[in-house]
Amino acid sequence: MKNVYIVPHVHWDREWYFSAEESKILLVNDLKEVLDFLEANPEYPSYILDGQTSIIKDFSALCPEEMPRFKKLVEDGRLIIGPWYTQTDEMVVGGESIVRNLLYGIKDSREFGEPMKIGYLPDSFGQSAQIPQILNNFEITRSVFWRGISERYGTDKTEFNWAGSAGSKVTTQLLPLGYAIGKYLPIEEAPLKKRMDKYFAVLDKGATTENIIIPNGHDQMPIQKNISEVIIALKKLYPDRNFILGRFEDIFEEIEKTDLPEVQGEFIDGKYSRVHRSIYSTRMDLKASNVQVENKITNILEPLMSIAYALGFDYQEGTVEAIWKDLMVNHAHDSMAACCSDKVHAEILARYNSVEERIDRLIDFYMRKISEATTDYKETEKLVVYNLFQNFRKKTVRCEVISKKSDFVILDQYGNEIPYQVLNKKVIDPGLIDRQIVHYGDYEPFIQYEVEFTVNIKSVGYKTLYIVQGEHEQTTIETRDNVIENVNYKIEAQMNGTINVYDKRSGKLYKEVLGLENVADDGDEYDFSPLENDQPLYSVDSVTASINVIQYKESQELYIRYQWSIPSDMEERKNKTMNGKLGIEIAIQLTQNDCYIPFEITVDNDSKDQRTRLLVPTQIASKLSTADNQFGLVQRPVIDEAINVWEKEDWDERPDAIYPFLSTAALSEPGHTAAVFTNSTREYEIVGKNFETIAITLFRSVGILGKEDLLRRPGRPSGIKMKTPNSQMLGRLKLSLALFFTNEGFDEANVLYYAKEFLTPIYTYNQIPYNAMKLNKENIQVENEYSLFDLAETNLIMSTIKKAEGSDIILTRLFNGSQKAETFPGKVERYRLNETLYGLRVDEVLEPSEIGTFRIK
Helix, strand or coil: EEEEEEECCCCEEECCCHHHHHHHHHHHHHHHHHHHHHHHCCCCCCCECCCHHHHHHHHHCCCHHHHHHHHHHHHHCEECCECCCCCCCCCCCEEEEEEEHHHHHHHHHCCCCCCCEEEEECCCCEEEECCHHHHHHHCCCCEEEEEEHHHHHCCCCEEEECCCCCHHHEEEECCCCCCCCCCCCCCCCCHHHHHHHHHHHHHHHHHHCCCEEEECCCCCCCCCCCHHCCCHHHHHHHHCCEEEEHHHHHHHHHHCCCCCCCCCCCCCEEECCCCCCCCCHCCCCHHHHHHHHHHHHHHHHHHHHHHHHHHHCCCCCHHHHHHHHHHHCCEHHHHHHHHCCCHHHHHHHHHHHHHHHHHHHHHHHHHHHHHHCCCECCCCCCEEEEEEECCEEEEEEEEEEEEEECCCHHHHHHHHECCEEEEEEEEECHHHHHHHHCCCCCCCCCEEEEEEEEEEEEECCCEEEEECCCCCCCCCCCCEEEECCCCCCCEEECCCCCCEECCCCEEEEEEEEEEEEEEEEECCCCCCCCCCCCCCCEHHHCCCCCCEEEEEECCEEEEEEEEECCCCCCCHHHHCCCCCCEEEEEEEEECCCCCCCEEEEEEEEEECCEEEEEEECCCCCEEEEEEEEEEEEEEEEECHHHHHHCCCCCCCCCEEEEHHHHHHEEEEEEEEEEEEEECCCCHHHECCCCCCEEEEEEEEEEECCCCEEEEEEEECCCCCEEHHHHHHCEEECCCCEEEEEECHHHHCCCCCHHHHHHHHCEEEEEECCCCCCCCCCCCCCCCEEEEECCCCCCCCCCEEECCCCCCCCEEEECCCCCCCCEEEEEEEEEECCCCCEEEEEEEECCCCCCCCCEEEE
């Protein structure tokens, strides 16, 4: 007899086309009803609260009096919570974010009882290849998801073992028809049978055992109180089946008794369910904010706090947890994807702004704490330089110095002078520095200097410099022609708005780099969709740029500016008229030893219904691209072979080779690699006659949440048909990227190492005798120069450093960003991602894309 497990649950989008505030009102109503029903019906086994704890936080804040009842039901195993904090996106959210999502979700769950030990992701738009390894590091060996897989991965079954990197594996139950097929099940026999016959045909075909699942729930769906009557009707209709009101664990216990097929990799096929493979560029302002905030937390704030903690300062663990949790609210799949209403997007942007402000203030706080604890030298004005990167760096630093001195020298702790150049200066009212100054009648202004100098600085540490009265050598700032260069690159700006890059190491010349492509976007917030018969526009064909080069002593800047005429909306696109404008500024700052070419591109857009991409020709005709995912690499075909059969096979969406990446998208061959690094956009496609050009999506302009019958996504709308004019992305947008060219293969060049360096800028703190925010000085004195540790002996990439939760130890997370095994030398204590001890190791070897968390002593 076949077992049919009916699993009661709710899927709770905290926000979507409706606001979080509206959702909270429903949450209070629905969850109280769940508590009442579970208490009144002891035979009703359990109810799954969507695998996330953020909604518990909302409920407890609004209904604290209900939490004892809530806790009792969790302890009894009848209300199932966790293990996530939010239902995270998996494709454009960073690895540390996914780790903290589980870390804090499990921590919150244990305030009430035990979390569900299943990696439950019922609605994420695709599955990352690193999820099995992450789950195993939290001692989770089971997974449930819906979207992204097809028989192309090696099985047509709905139960399988999903293998990840480094031997990780989770037993997986696919929801082939989604999480909502059992919503509002009728008790009337005719409609019930009509629905079930359709479901059973699919579920029976995919099952590896005599067990299938009917999830009984939907988005914000109240608990179905008459489900027992429905089961009675089902037993009458299907006497050859055994209907069980249960939980996911029941079916896992059955399917784990049999041999299951094994699959591996990421799952982003849109054959049976929409994965929205071009959603990675919707509302680029929000996407870019997320990238910048994630990188500030993991690359700057947490390493800085770890240094301070090692030196004896307090570690504000609760403050960091609150920052992470507010950020992770934005990581819920709809919020991160930005397929929401304009009102919700405004709330998401406000959260990003709030989170970033708290991060910035906490960074300033810890830099100040360390600075004030270093030894004074002659005077009390200091400039402390922080290198939070994993290795020693000789770096050109540009920063602000505020002083009342009309001239000064910069000295190190031994009295050696550090040459510097003043790039700019302006007068600052003293009241802006500390209002107490003017309160006592001192109106003498301060001077804010923008200075630049080169400094040697140890890894994961700082160096104290001193601002001392004196005369420094004055240097001139020059303007030049259209060329800048350093030891690695020569860059020549072209009048068509592009650059030619000469790589001095390989002797290769890359022409017309950073041109733009513009096409119509007839899609919605979920997907790019082309306009039939539309022809791409290319900036190199129609713009004349102005070029400006500034030569400083330690660096050079190249500015390219132009206005590009494009259609202002879809009607102009169809009529071949061009009254719209894209204002473009590309700013490249190059210092002497840079191995990559950092640049910012600012777009001023007044045109609707279009997509604009940046083009990087590489001379590498490849069948595969290489990009990073969470803690590792993924290789993808430059053209998806299913593009030839998707219509015949009736796919839900066309499999364009548009892909996500986190920091690096690259083409590579032996002796040659070209890559783009990002601190903003995370979407790319390989294009060109020979698939040699990396196309980076700068932004998409669309004006509707969901739309039906798209060229690349036929049929019903995704979401709902709601106008979203703010998703047209009118106005200014600034994005941060870098180019990387080398005469080595991908592994030999250690590409992700340089991407990480790009994303870990030098920070400085200028300590002067005045500050509006008063602090009592702590009784701690620290060295004037310090390094927590150095990773010079390994090619592993540092993800972050943090204090372990509820412990006094410091952990660093490393991963292998190459395609061969790498060693972490020495005797080490290795921990899991859940921060429990894994074991004592000597010369720990990490396999490709393997994560290792180690104690720092």
